[in-house]
Amino acid sequence: KNDESAYRDEVQRLTNWCKVNNLSLNVDKTKEMVVDFRRIRSDHSPLSINGSSVEIVNIKFLGVHLDKDLTWSLNTSFLYKKSQQRLFFLRRLRKAQLPPTMLTTFYRGTIESILSCCITAWFGNCAISDRKTLQRIVKTAEKIIGVSLPSIKDIYTTHCIRKANSIVADWSHPSHTLFTLLPSGRRYQSIQALTSRLCNSFFPQAIRLLNEKGLD
Template structure:
């Protein structure tokens, strides 16, 4: 996706020598600064998110599932002391959900069906322990993606603000879907735009409506 590529280039150019291509440097094992050969690994944890050399989220969801099972054990132990549902829900949101849905806007739209079903199974187990229905993985992902997209569109200092502003439609509240490959189609920007367009009002822009009401003849002539 051109938007993502532009942001990567913008941050890599100051760190790379002039004789190297910034995108090619990102995949080189030799360090541009020390000249030493870096270690090649299959997975790498960056800011709490596990990345792998296949560019999918299987390793990350496996790590989340293991962490969720450990914390679900403590939730069951807490229920054994006859704790009320309100405190169980508070414990779930603070200890279990905070781990399961960390950075969900990054990986929520790109996980495979098997990984999504595994995390959903964990949420259903937690629901039975708490004694009430909890938000599913899909519901949390959609809610946080919409919230993050709205926060970006309301923040002019955000790096994606200008890019999203250029995708706005002149006649409605919808955003133009950027072209993306199958791999990047599940990333944040394409997924968030699909969710935004699914719930965007079908009416035209209010500025255009005021033009129609105030100067109808001009509108019909245009």
């Protein structure tokens, strides 16, 4: 607990290996991300490589912004701003008197695709305020197009079920064994979670949604 020696020793071994093999780590391009779930947090000592401190940053990975406490507020802010930019073009298309069907197609391809980017990874642990922020994008698009659109919650549910069914159907998937049928053959065994973070993550939520939906 609170022991970072193994982590720092591993970095030092990597540094030594690079020296032996005539390689050099570019400390300026090396970044560190610290994820700390402790309620009482202490200052994290910067990682040092060859006497230079490594910068601690938030990280963007595959289009998803990860911050140190994984609250997803940073990611929500990015998605909101990017979606707002696309709403401008949706309004332009409406002024051009395009039919609702074409406007809906544009929305799904350019706005909903942004809102649903890796949604199964982050939406479950998203704060209610962040969910409302993203839902405002959907509401605005509904007013522009004049038709009802799937809510951000419905988008998440659809993606969860689709991904879960894909994993269940793929015996070679590393997470296939997490979807275990109960003896009745009608429901999947729930994943026990001691923290709300795990309970709201993809696999427990996906199993719950599949059980609510029922097996075909």
